[in-house]
Amino acid sequence: MSGLKDALPPLREVVAAHGLAAKKALGQNFLFDLNLTGRIARAADPAHAELIIEIGPGPGGLTRALLAEGARKIIAIEQDARCLPALEEIAAHYPGRLDILHGDALSLDLALLIAGRAPARICANLPYNIGTALLTRWIETEPWPPWYDRLVLMFQREVADRIVATPARRTDYGRLAVLCNWRCETRILFDVSPAAFTPPPKVTSAVVELVPRAAPLACDRRRLSAVTQAAFGQRRKMLRQSLRSLGGDKTESLIEAVGLVPTMRAEEVDVAGFVALANTFSANTDSSMHR
Known part of the structure; x- marks a missing residue:
């Protein structure tokens, strides 16, 4: 099912039609590669999730891949109002399967948002400027086990290394690794070249999976x-x-x-x-x- 197509216009045409350009201030880097968005989507296994939450979908490249791979319901949270018309076109193509929420993910209580529909699954190419802050919030959520059953997230490779680090890799090992691995099983799934993005960032990215531990070591x-x-x-x-x-x-x-x-x-x-x-x-x- 690699590179599934959905009969919608190519994403580059969508971006051009709506006059979209990635904003550095919002940490945006758009993904156009269907093979790559499909690979990320399959890592989240959306067909077996009750609800997918996507943060920062932009013009919807990963959103389309998640829907094409069988996501039954997605809540896409996008701060950039310029991207909403493109996302609305996707929602019209998949009636009832995509809800678009215009807002800042850092200011939203996602547990409250999905009340009654847990567990959710988060899959996102996170904006670089808020990715670590969002992850820390999700890891520190109470009560535990949390309202999500899996996180499939893209970060800069150096952040991904810090998430999965152990004392054997002292230069990467720190507070983030302790908190993440206390409550989750973590692993890097694959790297993503800068060339996959528009505009290309200066660093390699990586997709990380975090699966909550049902019973982490008892600790406040x-x-x-x-x-x-x-x-x-x-x-x-x-x-x-x-x-x-x-x-x-x-x-x-x-x-x-x-x-x-x-x-x-x-x-x-x-x-x-x-x-x-x-x-x-x-x-x-x-x-x-x-x-």
């Missing part, structure tokens, strides 16, 4: 966020220094209590280690408050 999200922020915020320092703002004089003993060495640095600690630290520091904070 806010405490884990605080511990990782402190540790990686001063990643060149040893844990006994970077975590001192959270543990005070007990910092070293708290680190040792979970089987870690106070002279370790953040990039040496795996996800389970950070969860243990978060739980131990949290318990210390709680006990101090009740004295």
